[in-house]
Amino acid sequence: MKTSQLLCPIILFSALSSCNSPKASKIKFADNIVVAHRGAWKAKNFPENSIASLQQAIKLNCTGTEFDVWRTADDSLVIHHDPHFNDLEIEKSTYKDLMQFQLSNGEQLPTLSAYIKAGLTNNNHTRLVCEIKPSNINAAYGQETAQKAVTLFKELNAEDYVVYISFDYDILKKILEINPKANTQYLNGDKSPAECKADGITGIDYHFSVFQKHPEWIKEAKENNVILNAWTVNDPKVMDWLIQEKFDFVTTNEPEEVLKKLKK
Template structure:
């Protein structure tokens, strides 16, 4: 594993310059609403969170984006799952083959990032909101994880589809180093808008309660930053955020939010 980590760190250094040279294409067919389906649109149809099926459902119902979480196995495979454990199996300490000992409730194996992205690339209406989960193995592991994630996005030519989010500021800074044109938004809620702007971030992606303390909305627009709020499942909170013209709302109830947006037109 140490040899794998060392090799990938060297690879990430080499990729830095190469990524910076490539211009990102634009796509103008994204669904024009504020809805980001949290771990896909899973709840209404009782689909597994972070499954390919939940991604496809988010696309089908017309969400602007579908959020998902990425980890790395012991043998360097990038997989999509929220927790550090997959059905009781620790991802970072297990091989991908070992993870395949169990399946999601709909019969899917844990998705690889490659397969997840390939599915997302089949459509041009729903953006892929890729959360890089900080590991429990330390900063060096996170560097390798991040380099591999960005490399996969570039390999599949998925950059126009993907925005990056993380609770780790360092991970997002590394993404920007590897791909200066990438959209990155920070989740933890403890950094000022001015700092995000200074570091070239796309915006703030904080828990909605953070925005109820202090002035955020006008300042974000002044600085040219986006505001996303997570995880918003109550209609009253959705209405408050829509009234304040936030760009994005992450929710476990995308159908509710889509209906609410429709009713306000």
């Protein structure tokens, strides 16, 4: 993998003392392609999208760790994959409602603020890959969620760490309206690399089967300097194929396995 193809591998940024961030004045993202899907949760049996799984991804030296963002009825941004948490619909519940329940390791459902601060602590090598979930209320609600997330990353001086991903193309376009320099990757698999580049979207982050059906998009992405990412890659043969094809990122529930393959 060419380091130059990664998203801003060395970026100067201001001190982040308010967030207990690294004292180093440089981010040097890990020179590997591994993005831990919902954190590095599987090997240690951590809850997905937990602070513990985030910290484990950083400990493993993954180049990225992915997580999912929803907005509650009282405007709290929280980290969870599914639209429901313990049978409560997140978008129609308050954070106080959600705090009745804990994750399997005793953590509270993380807020985005807490998650970012944990992601900045002792970390100058792992990207925070932030998936903004399309809203089940309406499209405008999802875009407002994206706007609040972008604002929070800016307030916490974490803009240089974040990559935004979404299945909702308009959410990514909204993010670019707010911050034209934001790193963005589209998830849905229905647009060519050239189409994404024309709209200012940095990369395509598609299910690996999309690239199997459209191998020409791999070449097109490289020719257009569009980042290549694939999810969710747990099959060793698919891992080998993506490494051979020189993908920029591989999103996986098995980060340890991809790291082993890269060492070989």
